[in-house]
Amino acid sequence: MKKEKIILVGLIGTSNEKTAAEYSISELSELVKTTGGDVVSSFIIKKMSIDPAHIIGSGWLETIKKEAEDKSADAVVFDINNIKAVQYNNIEKYLDIKVLSRCDVILDIFALRASSAEAKIQVELAQLNNMLPRIRGKGMVLSRLGGGIGTRGPGETKLETDRRHIQRKIHKLNESLKAIEKTRSLKRKSRENAVKVAVAGYTNAGKSSLVSLLSKKNLFIENRLFATLDSFTREVYISDDRKVLLTDTVGFIRNLPATLVKAFRSTFEEILFSDMVIHLIDSSNPNYSECIKTVDDELAEIGYTGKVIKVFNKTDLADSELLHKISLEFPDAVFCSVKEKTGIDAVKTMISALF
Numbered sequence: 531m532k533k534e535k536i537i538l539v540g541l542i543g544t545s546n547e548k549t550a551a552e553y554s555i556s557e558l559s560e561l562v563k564t565t566g567g568d569v570v571s572s573f574i575i576k577k578m579s580i581d582p583a584h585i586i587g588s589g590w591l592e593t594i595k596k597e598a599e600d601k602s603a604d605a606v607v608f609d610i611n612n613i614k615a616v617q618y619n620n621i622e623k624y625l626d627i628k629v630l631s632r633c634d635v636i637l638d639i640f641a642l643r644a645s646s647a648e649a650k651i652q653v654e655l656a657q658l659n660n661m662l663p664r665i666r667g668k669g670m671v672l673s674r675l676g677g678g679i680g681t682r683g684p685g686e687t688k689l690e691t692d693r694r695h696i697q698r699k700i701h702k703l704n705e706s707l708k709a710i711e712k713t714r715s716l717k718r719k720s721r722e723n724a725v726k727v728a729v730a731g732y733t734n735a736g737k738s739s740l741v742s743l744l745s746k747k748n749l750f751i752e753n754r755l756f757a758t759l760d761s762f763t764r765e766v767y768i769s770d771d772r773k774v775l776l777t778d779t780v781g782f783i784r785n786l787p788a789t790l791v792k793a794f795r796s797t798f799e800e801i802l803f804s805d806m807v808i809h810l811i812d813s814s815n816p817n818y819s820e821c822i823k824t825v826d827d828e829l830a831e832i833g834y835t836g837k838v839i840k841v842f843n844k845t846d847l848a849d850s851e852l853l854h855k856i857s858l859e860f861p862d863a864v865f866c867s868v869k870e871k872t873g874i875d876a877v878k879t880m881i882s883a884l885f
């Protein structure tokens with residue numbers, strides 16, 4: 531299939547946010563690549579307030595229109611989560627190409643990745659809830675879009691675009707989810723007496739790698755965003771007589787769409803019922819502070835108030851100055867490299883403290 535050509539548009543309110551906006555755009559570019567898109571150009575636009583009709587001003591719209599024509603772009607992705615129906619409509623009409631939000635892109639990745647029945651239901655639910663406000667009557671808005679990124683449901687399906695069908699489908703999916711949640715809570719009950727540890731963190735931090743190493747089971751690991759969409763629980767002996775249930779979880783990302791967090795509630799609940807969370811951090815990422823904050827905020831958002839230990843992974847990639855800075859900033863932190871299998875005993879010792 532031909533790769534869709536994508537233009538990215540980031541927005542900054544004040545000049546001192548420039549680096550954050552640049553980082554956010556580079557992350558968005560990774561997200562777009564993960565969906566199979568090809569980023570042909572990107573703009574960072576200074577904007578004190580968002581225009582209710584067109585997000586950005588007409589001068590910038592004209593610039594983007596010209597760029598889209600020059601590059602034969604298929605879509606423009608704005609680095610914001612919530613684009614209003616009227617804004618989608620106006621901008622699409624003006625540019626005559628597809629308009630997507632950061633949220634649309636993340637949901638698209640989740641749809642491509644979902645493999646378990648539960649993940650598929652959760653993703654489709656999030657997608658339909660995300661799309662519903664944009665659709666009037668018989669899928670007017672989406673019919674303009676054609677196919678590709680933002681229109682694909684889980685498992686190669688095409689997303690429903692008829693408003694009445696969507697509402698019916700949402701109802702059905704909610705019912706299925708309830709049944710799955712029931713099974714989950716029964717399973718949880720049977721594990722009530724076990725010591726439970728969840729590995730949580732920013733996407734691509736190495737969570738599945740750590741759980742694989744500790745449990746000696748091979749989980750799906752890949753150097754891309756959102757490799758894991760299901761939480762897997764494994765029995766792990768941290769010493770001869772001490773056993774914990776270790777759970778690998780879905781990664782977090784900045785501005786994780788609220789519709790997704792809501793739909794994945796039952797998956798994130800595995801964190802909620804843990805005795806300890808290992809917050810895994812990629813220490814080779816210079817932007818680690820923001821990643822930590824994102825994860826801390828999301829943990830609070832889902833209501834986790836228990837014990838958290840910070841584990842900085844990928845020390846083999848990190849520069850020593852940065853590691854030194856981190857160790858001063860987080861004196862209690864544990865450092866490891868899952869790849870080189872160093873620091874893993876320290877992680878086990880932290881877990882042992884639970885007994």
Ligand SMILES: Nc1nc2c(ncn2[C@@H]2O[C@H](COP(=O)(O)OP(=O)(O)OP(=O)(O)O)[C@@H](O)[C@H]2O)c(=O)[nH]1
Pocket residue numbers: 731732733734735736737738739740750751752753754755756757758759780781782843844845846847866867868869870
């Ligand atoms: N160099 C290095 N790479 C690592 C280390 N740990 C994990 N990786 C790599 O980092 C990438 C992401 O690893 P995963 O285990 O899939 O990360 P994850 O946190 O589960 O990611 P998501 O499921 O996408 O949220 C893979 O390419 C791993 O091989 C490490 O200690 N050092």
Ligand SMILES: [Mg+2]
Pocket residue numbers: 737738739750751757758778779
């Ligand atoms: Mg993973």
